[in-house]
Amino acid sequence: MEEIQKYEEFISCNYKSPDSAEPVKVVFRNTLKKHICIYWINHRGNFMLYGLIPYGKSLTIDSYTGHLWCARDFKTGSLTKLKFSHENEPTYVKAIPCPKELHDHRKRYALCFPIDEVKSLKDILITSFSTLPQEISLEKLPLPESVVKSITAFAIFVREYQSKTHREFTSAIMQRR
Secondary structure: HHHHHHHHHHHHHOOOOOOOOEEEEEEEOOOOOOOEEEEEEEEOOOOEEEEEEEOOOOEEEEEEEOEEEEEEEEEOEEEEEEEEOOOOOOOOOOEEEHHHHHHHOOOEEEEEEEOOOOOOHHHHHHHHHHHHOOOOOHHHHHOHHHHHHHHOOOOOOHHHHHHHHHHHHHHHHHHOO
16 A cells, blocks of 8 residues: 555665754644644654644644654554645655754744645545454455455554554653653
């Protein structure tokens, strides 16, 4: 399925945040009609869950020039494209711009928005089926085998993501106590 392929391609790029000492504030503003999770990609290339942004809310982060950030759909784990307010093209990973670049655009901080992509009807249906409780075996439904495989693969992807995210949130809550 397209969502899993995008994620695997993204992971294969081995993104890593550079060492940087130049602080920059970044504001992630969620204008999508869904919750998103924000991840910092650390110096070793690991995804570090930074926070959850509900629909219509913002999250301000103290970051550093060049640090890499990405966003994922809270429910499915699908990557969500991000766009800085002063850029034209959204991408799956964003490097924090330097303060001089922000100042050139009359900003004191980087303002970043998640962008929803137009998906094919097939991907929309696979995503929907994958998140539903399976009361009937997929093999019993009159669906092509390739669709059944896609639904099954994405359902596993979603379950693994949700399990990992649940552990990360639980760990973060326990550390704050």
